[in-house]
Amino acid sequence: MKRPATSPATETTAAPTEGSKAGVRDHAKQEKFQRILDAAVQVIAENGYFNSPVSAIAERAGVADGTIYLYFKSKDHVLRSALDVAFERFHARVKAMLAETGDPRAQLENMARMQLETVAANRPLAILMQTEVRQSAKFYAEFSQHHMVAYMAMMRGVIRAGQEKGVFRAEISDALAAHCIFGALDELVGSWVFSGREFDPQSAAASVLGILLQGMNRKDGE
Amino acid sequence: MKRPATSPATETTAAPTEGSKAGVRDHAKQEKFQRILDAAVQVIAENGYFNSPVSAIAERAGVADGTIYLYFKSKDHVLRSALDVAFERFHARVKAMLAETGDPRAQLENMARMQLETVAANRPLAILMQTEVRQSAKFYAEFSQHHMVAYMAMMRGVIRAGQEKGVFRAEISDALAAHCIFGALDELVGSWVFSGREFDPQSAAASVLGILLQGMNRKDGE
């Protein structure tokens, strides 16, 4: 089947109806839900969305093909859910970090480090983020609306706070700066993910922010 | 058919054999070759590679399905060719610009401007560059080997030259800086391409480089 022209609004991918009969049942359901998601991430990272039959995902998850459709409306929604879930977790962790960090520069560096760490911790998921999110303009636009905008807003808030505190130059557009930071890191992730090279999130984040905060220009007197 | 495991090395996508019979024939062939490429770029930009049947590309190009296969070995090669041709043109233009520009800062800004201009000039192609290049890890790795490495090398050369002339800080890694610049611009392109917003390449390039060269930090005494 082709991706339907009208995409069904994402529905924030709630895990299957919870809160009914027994907690045991719920737990079993949740567990299978997650197993399918993990299998999908692995299989799709290896072969790409369109070269990953639902049957391959089912097999990796250890369930029957039909079972997938008890948990997800379509193959498409499996991918959406995987990305949604992953992003929401990341988002929550960043939000928590921001709440307990004061200095804008430290906040930015932590965000950078967490972005790279997330990728380093789950390579298949990183591959999905680099490839399948962009599998089509429509999908990407949708994903961006849901998640990227929210993430960028957080980053822009940090930058604006820094500007108000006088640590960042006030004449810089917060939106532009956020794009620059995210883009630089994302590019790094891409080159890492596809080459397979190792790298240290901590120091890589520091290096990138070193460039972006201090600039490439040699200062007079250096 | 699935994407073949061993892809036949790209072959630099020469347009069909030229230089024989009549110039007329050659011209007609070249024209049809290009028409198919353009159609492919449009259709794939709209629907994504896997949701774009060859028949749709053929229809858009105004040729029969089978005709595609007189010019390209496979659907896969149509996409490769489109990307190869586009990149090679871009690469050549950048190279020419570098040859007639002396100042490293001006060189970087021109590169940035040209990257954004290219995208502004051909939105469907920009979409392809943002999406289909990454359609699979394999494809991306291959494309990167062919083109990105070459482009990045050019940029790193400019940065090193600037470091030697003393305009850029010497302690910065040229590779990392190149990734940051490219990534920042690419991210900008992405957000533009998928939102449909307008923007001015010239000033956008200047703004981005403003951040990357001078840094976000407020200088003492400002």
Next chain:
Amino acid sequence: MKRPATSPATETTAAPTEGSKAGVRDHAKQEKFQRILDAAVQVIAENGYFNSPVSAIAERAGVADGTIYLYFKSKDHVLRSALDVAFERFHARVKAMLAETGDPRAQLENMARMQLETVAANRPLAILMQTEVRQSAKFYAEFSQHHMVAYMAMMRGVIRAGQEKGVFRAEISDALAAHCIFGALDELVGSWVFSGREFDPQSAAASVLGILLQGMNRKDGE
């Protein structure tokens, strides 16, 4: 997919995995397996392998096109299986007969009769044996290796036994004689199959062996 250059060795065409869940399921599977085989034999006998779309076989079998591929790896394997199954049954029956027949002359005549009977009992299958086995040199060579060699070996064994018992001339090559008998019968089958004429296997077998055993020459004193 194209016919793979290396065909995967026939695998003796086991019917789908049996012996698990319920005997009911197994039986249903076996029944469909056989139905597809029968449909294939009929359709291919009528039109030839290459003029028999899989869809035509599926239709005749009363299943969907895709269902064929749940039972067979490829169109190619449907044909192989049909021939393999048919030959193995024939082979087994001949073997059983040989075990309970003593006289070499009677053994030969029974083999001849059974060859003709088999054909008379299933005309479409006979057509396949006369045509599609030879559809390509490769296929034929493969089939011969698997089945013809085994059958010829049985016949040569009978002939050698007859020679040792002194009923057949010792100076005759058993291999050559076997070829002569089989060829004479096969030619008869061919002329029958394609003309549609009726004939009686019993008496035809007797007549052919009458010629081959006693020779065409008039004996002195006759």
Next chain:
Amino acid sequence: MKRPATSPATETTAAPTEGSKAGVRDHAKQEKFQRILDAAVQVIAENGYFNSPVSAIAERAGVADGTIYLYFKSKDHVLRSALDVAFERFHARVKAMLAETGDPRAQLENMARMQLETVAANRPLAILMQTEVRQSAKFYAEFSQHHMVAYMAMMRGVIRAGQEKGVFRAEISDALAAHCIFGALDELVGSWVFSGREFDPQSAAASVLGILLQGMNRKDGE
């Protein structure tokens, strides 16, 4: 295209219209006609009819694809012509031999030898005779009507003459005996053609006829 349901009556495959302008032209035409036929025999023997694109035949013959259709109505007719021409030549040579040979036994042995020689002289053609003639029941039936019947009639005539002269047993059916002889030889040819083994037509013919004339039975007193 599929083989048309109504086969166009064969038309005895006359070479293109001759007897007009100049003998030179005619000769050139004949030569190209033959070149295409030879190419077809080679290519089809190697790959089978349905795996032999017209373009492959054209290439082997050194002509353009379209040129084939100036000499033959369809791909189908190229094959028919090749077989017709080959058979007619063989038929003529046998006929000439029969005219200058008196003894029925010698006639039969010469026919056998010539059948094997023909095959030994042109292996690709032999492969065609063993395989493509049988590509479908329809084709085979048609070919048989045209050629086999004629050839069998000659052989039956020889056998009947032998019976009248008292050298062959009178109670044998001439038709059956002819089938036996032809079938035995044809089987031999088949086993040779597909195995690639060498063999000597002269002695093989003698051996086969040795069996068929004298019989396999040991005579009393031997």
Next chain:
DNA sequence: CATGAATGAGCGTTCATTCAT
């Protein structure tokens, strides 16, 4: 006559999805 680019019907095969068990 000869060419070979163009056509488009047709094929083998895959796989998302359904539904009887």
Next chain:
DNA sequence: GATGAATGAACGCTCATTCAT
């Protein structure tokens, strides 16, 4: 709930044949 056999639409690609040059 879970299964997995069955479906059939859809696809990439081939190639016999035509026809403008």
